[in-house]
Amino acid sequence: MANQKTIAETGNVLVAQAMRQCKPDVMAAYPITPQTTIVEEFAKYVAQGRCHTEYVTVESEHSAMSACVGASAAGARVMTATCSQGLALMWEELYIAAGMRLPIVMANANRALSAPINIHCDHSDAMGARDAGWIMLFAETAQEAYDNTIMSVRIAEHSDVLLPVMTCLDGFITTHSVDRADIFDDDTVAEFVGEYVPAYALLDTDNPSSHGNFSGLGGPYFEFKKQQRLAIDASMAVIKSVGAEFSELSGRPFDVVEGWGMEDAEVVIVVIGSSAGNVRHVARGLRAQGIKAGVLKIRVFRPFPAAEVAAALVGVKAIAVMDRSESFGAEGGPLYLEVRSALYDSSERLPVVDYIYGLGGSDVRLELIERVYSDLADIASGSMAPFGMTYLGTR
Amino acid sequence: MKWDISNMSEWTVEDFPHAAIIPESGNSDDYNVGGWRSERPYRDDEVCTHCMLCWIFCPDTAVVVKDEKVVDFDLAHCKGCGICANECPTNPKFGKSAIEMVPEGCELPGVK
Ligand code: SF4
Ligand code: SF4
Numbered sequence: 001m002a003n004q005k006t007i008a009e010t011g012n013v014l015v016a017q018a019m020r021q022c023k024p025d026v027m028a029a030y031p032i033t034p035q036t037t038i039v040e041e042f043a044k045y046v047a048q049g050r051c052h053t054e055y056v057t058v059e060s061e062h063s064a065m066s067a068c069v070g071a072s073a074a075g076a077r078v079m080t081a082t083c084s085q086g087l088a089l090m091w092e093e094l095y096i097a098a099g100m101r102l103p104i105v106m107a108n109a110n111r112a113l114s115a116p117i118n119i120h121c122d123h124s125d126a127m128g129a130r131d132a133g134w135i136m137l138f139a140e141t142a143q144e145a146y147d148n149t150i151m152s153v154r155i156a157e158h159s160d161v162l163l164p165v166m167t168c169l170d171g172f173i174t175t176h177s178v179d180r181a182d183i184f185d186d187d188t189v190a191e192f193v194g195e196y197v198p199a200y201a202l203l204d205t206d207n208p209s210s211h212g213n214f215s216g217l218g219g220p221y222f223e224f225k226k227q228q229r230l231a232i233d234a235s236m237a238v239i240k241s242v243g244a245e246f247s248e249l250s251g252r253p254f255d256v257v258e259g260w261g262m263e264d265a266e267v268v269i270v271v272i273g274s275s276a277g278n279v280r281h282v283a284r285g286l287r288a289q290g291i292k293a294g295v296l297k298i299r300v301f302r303p304f305p306a307a308e309v310a311a312a313l314v315g316v317k318a319i320a321v322m323d324r325s326e327s328f329g330a331e332g333g334p335l336y337l338e339v340r341s342a343l344y345d346s347s348e349r350l351p352v353v354d355y356i357y358g359l360g361g362s363d364v365r366l367e368l369i370e371r372v373y374s375d376l377a378d379i380a381s382g383s384m385a386p387f388g389m390t391y392l393g394t395r
Numbered sequence: 396m397k398w399d400i401s402n403m404s405e406w407t408v409e410d411f412p413h414a415a416i417i418p419e420s421g422n423s424d425d426y427n428v429g430g431w432r433s434e435r436p437y438r439d440d441e442v443c444t445h446c447m448l449c450w451i452f453c454p455d456t457a458v459v460v461k462d463e464k465v466v467d468f469d470l471a472h473c474k475g476c477g478i479c480a481n482e483c484p485t486n487p488k489f490g491k492s493a494i495e496m497v498p499e500g501c502e503l504p505g506v507k
Binding site (some may be wrong): 017077099101102160199200207208209211212213214215220223224227230232388 | 401406407408411412413414415416417418498
């Protein structure tokens with residue numbers, strides 16, 4: 001285990017610190033609440049000469065991701081950060097970054113999408129980009145946001161992967177709360193992430209290459225998409241091995257799905273992000289009353305750990321998925337659709353229900369989580385029929 | 396070594412360099428990329444002074460020069476942008492410039 005220092009900082013400062021320690025060559029970013037303090041903090045490090053990064057101030061997120069794409073194709077280690085409307089404005093470049101197989105690392109400070117205008121936390125921004133071809137990690141805490149950022153560099157740049165990684169943390173809840181975290185010294189991180197050696201780089205004039213090409217009329221577009229699919233599938237093993245190596249270094253456990261009380265759980269909540277802490281708190285209380293409550297936290301959403309989710313839920317009696325985003329018109333939120341699909345091949349038919357919660361930063365009070373577990377107990381006992389999807393805590 | 400793409404039509408997912416990257420320079424030499432041209436430049440050799448302005452300005456290096464004389468346009472690479480015709484100076488002796496853009500497929504002498 002490496003030496004670490006315990007500090008108290010906001011999630012955003014910890015992400016900025018992690019980014020600095022990973023020594024990006026280029027950062028191109030546009031500020032947007034609640035991501036702003038990441039890029040502000042990072043700009044300060046550049047101004048102080050604490051990193052060699054070329055900091056590109058751009059006029060929009062569309063330009064930010066465009067600059068990242070260009071810099072990454074040039075052969076640089078590239079990072080950025082955004083959220084909400086900013087991520088939405090990057091939409092076309094998100095697909096381009098993934099399609100060009102550029103290992104860009106981006107922090108996303110999960111925030112609701114307009115309208116109505118709202119600056120608070122939900123996962124609509126990231127979930128809207130879930131099919132863009134990015135690897136997506138979610139942090140529960142500031143510590144996880146710091147850890148995920150460092151791991152992202154290794155995952156993105158791995159030769160079996162070469163895909164961009166979005167590392168998500170909950171807007172305000174995680175980005176702006178001061179939290180306890182253990183951080184490495186700069187050398188440890190530098191050694192862990194290593195140097196980025198691009199396979200093809202525009203600036204490698206001895207080996208000229210052309211990037212972002214037209215695949216031709218009737219050309220092999222389909223084949224390139226399959227390459228992308230193979231790469232993101234292969235990333236699961238890379239995420240696990242990088243995670244294991246990181247765990248060794250940090251002493252903190254890492255898994256693509258992290259269970260609590262799952263050994264003998266009967267009623268389980270599947271959750272992503274900061275709410276996992278509250279859910280665990282409630283589950284712990286229920287355990288004291290003899291209720292076999294469990295929590296399954298999803299830390300990696302893309303690639304979706306379907307096999308791991310299905311394996312973790314074997315023997316459970318009732319499952320609730322908590323979705324902090326909508327997929328309007330679908331059977332439920334994005335996480336619900338994934339979890340239900342993951343369970344389809346299970347030999348047992350498990351009742352799974354979906355709770356849309358916390359949109360636009362709507363409070364996730366403990367009573368609400370208790371209500372979910374109590375519904376699950378009723379579903380498990382047969383006194384309540386599974387109801388599909390519902391909104392949790394609306395007035 | 397030249398990147399061998401001779402049997403690209405047989406390639407499978409594993410054979411393509413990732414992300415449609417072309418791992419060498421200048422290979423558009425091998426392709427006809429002038430297929431969507433709607434007009435082509437027509438140069439009147441009598442009017443041309445071989446000043447080389449068209450050669451300098453052509454963005455596709457499609458003006459073919461031999462022994463310091465403009466001899467042809469490389470129609471596999473000319474996009475028909477008309478920059479050469481625009482830059483070609485008026486020859487006072489003829490009261491016109493040497494390059495004129497003509498519609499693709501027309502039957503002007505020496506254009507076909
Ligand atoms: S610019 Fe006109 S005159 Fe000059 S070389 Fe070209 S065709 Fe001839
Ligand atoms: S039309 Fe354009 S591309 Fe063609 S020769 Fe003239 S300048 Fe070059």
